[in-house]
Amino acid sequence: MSDNMQTNFFTNSLAASIAAKQSLDLAMVMRVAVQVFQCIQSGHKILLAGNGGSAADAQHIAAEFTGRFLNDRQPLPAIALTTDTSALTAIGNDYGFDAVFSRQVQALGQPGDLLFAISTSGHSPNLVQAIAVAQSVGVGTVGVTGKDGGKIQTMVDYSIHVPHPDTPRIQETHIMALHMICEWVDNQLGVA
Numbered sequence: 001m002s003d004n005m006q007t008n009f010f011t012n013s014l015a016a017s018i019a020a021k022q023s024l025d026l027a028m029v030m031r032v033a034v035q036v037f038q039c040i041q042s043g044h045k046i047l048l049a050g051n052g053g054s055a056a057d058a059q060h061i062a063a064e065f066t067g068r069f070l071n072d073r074q075p076l077p078a079i080a081l082t083t084d085t086s087a088l089t090a091i092g093n094d095y096g097f098d099a100v101f102s103r104q105v106q107a108l109g110q111p112g113d114l115l116f117a118i119s120t121s122g123h124s125p126n127l128v129q130a131i132a133v134a135q136s137v138g139v140g141t142v143g144v145t146g147k148d149g150g151k152i153q154t155m156v157d158y159s160i161h162v163p164h165p166d167t168p169r170i171q172e173t174h175i176m177a178l179h180m181i182c183e184w185v186d187n188q189l190g191v192a
Helices: 004-023 026-041 053-066 085-096 102-108 123-137 150-155 166-188
Strands: 046-050 078-080 116-117 140-146 158-163
Touching: 004 053, 004 166, 026 046, 026 116, 026 140, 026 166, 046 053, 046 102, 046 123, 053 078, 053 116, 053 150, 053 166, 085 102, 102 123, 102 140, 116 123, 116 150, 140 150, 140 166, 150 158, 158 166
Parallel strands: 046 078, 046 116, 116 140, 140 158
Antiparallel strands: none
C-alpha cells in the first residue's frame, strides 16, 4: 500500500469517526447527565450492561464512577452487570443467556436507580429483557445505541443514539458521550 493510500485510509477513518460524533444529540446527552447526577445525589446507583465491546464500555464507565474520572472525589455507586462471571454463567446455564442481565437487575435494582443498556445494534435480547425488568421495578432506563436504534431505542426512558452504520464508529461515539456524562457529573460535584 502506497503512502498516499495509507494516508487516505486513516484520513477517511478519522472523518467517519468525526461524522459519527457530530450526529450525537447533545441535548439528550445533557438530559441523561442530569438524570445520572440526580440519581446519585438521591442515594441511588447506576447499573450498566452490554455485550462484547459494549460490555467493556459498561465496565469502563462503572470504574470511572467508583474510582475517579479526572480528579479525586468520593466514589460514586455504579455496577457493571458484565463482570460477575459466577452470576453470568449460573444465570446463563440455568435460565439462558437472554436472562443474564435481567436477573441481576431484578436482584440489585431498586426504584430510583438508573440502568444503562449499551448496544451498537439496539437489538440485544438480554438487554431488552433487562430493560423490561428494570421498568417493572422502578429503575430508570437509558439506551445507548447505534445504527437504527433497534428495539431498545423504543423501550427506554432516555435514548443516546448514534445513527451510524459502522460498529467501531458507534462505539467510539458511545465512549465519548459516556465520558462527557462522567465529566459533567464531576463538574456538578465541584471536582472537575
